[in-house]
Amino acid sequence: MDADVLALIRRSVPRLSAAEGRVAETILGDPTLVVDLAINDLAKLCRTSLSTVARFAQSLGFSGYRELRVAVARAVTLAQAQQARFSLDNTAIDQDDEPSVVAAKIAAQEIDAIEKTALGLDGPTLDRVARAVVAARHIDILGQAASSLTAQDLQQKLVRIGCSASHSPDPHLALTTASLRTKDDVVIAVSHGGETAETVCAFEVARDAGALAVAITSVNDSTLALAADVVLLTHASESPFRMAAMSSRIAQLALVDILFVRVVQHRGEPVAIPLQLTRDAALGRPVPGR
Template structure:
């Protein structure tokens, strides 16, 4: 995972002082290359000790490693997207529509790249095998995460899998509690902290279901409630009505998961897709 995505995924671990460091670096990532640790601490209204603790929460030895990691990452991004685009920059009121579209598109491309390259393919293979053999597949997410769950439900339903999209928390908890043998329960939450979704996986796990978390935070409560965890990587813009970049990253995982399941019974899948297309697109 890139250092900027690591910062994004670690927000819940930061103290208020460290959160100020994260905000400044998120908005102006090049500031780390331009300022000493003392200057950065002043810019963030905090202490040098807080900056050092911030680095260690990220798994870094100190400020020098943070600077080196950011320099490498920003160099790669400049080569891929051009020097004029600062990926860490927020969408500004002064941006043109073209500039806003470029920022969002670049962040979404980067999110897909980081998500796919950072996937735990061992975990993905185990989830594919479990979903392929499942007697029942339960899918649940709140808000924008429900749209991602809905996308996987649509795909699995189209190829004849026994998948259920649960829209209401009480409905989800009931379905989780009454999970028959061979149930796979998938919970969707980018933050991994959505209480209703965490409870859904907790109940399903206690009922004997295999639980899977699709989240952007591998240390989150949702990940801890899951037998398997598929992690997305995204740097989300604060100017949003719902998930944007994080949604795209999770949809990339959904597509990988679906293709894995579909390929387990290739001929049956192709036949199901052909037949369902014929019935929904009559000649």
């Protein structure tokens, strides 16, 4: 949770009361305030009560304000370190930024997404998915638009080590193949916001058919996540200049790489041979014995 507490607060705003909303907006407006303010000082600043601040912290999953304060402090420290690394005052892209500044800000945002995703991963959950993939008869990988690129990347990786895995960007084909899954199969759905209707629909069909349903998303209470048996969370905040998925895609690809390595480790057998065979085939070299 510490890895992306500010994003968690941002997502919570629509469901908060007016008083709790003031607490959230104050923290998001200047997270450094929380580092220095005691609970009674923050309550006065937000024109609310101590109990409201405590209730706000607990609604996010923290035991109380002290734990929330520590998490925000860590997030602030990480953000400041990231900005200092690239000599930036902030990482928000402005209309008038020069090319070198745009490059530095994009790099900072994407490094931040990878770090937060890696730090936020739950090891036992990751290994549950890796073991299921190793044991699966077949793995369906779902994703639309930018998330389709991540789905294709995972499918390509798994196929190259001999796993039976498929991905179709056609939502109707994805839906029909999902209906054929059984308890021996795994379905993995990729969606940054977790609300892509075509992905959610095929995901639920495969889950209802018996497949272990794994969601890769950044929103833990999204429709996709709530429909899943297992959730692997990414952490990425897109720029206001988001013309395409950027940080979210990088976070997804990092998570897929981590999952793939764990799959290889859990297989307990060499993958050099299938990797070499697929490489030779792609290069047009003769396949031994054929």
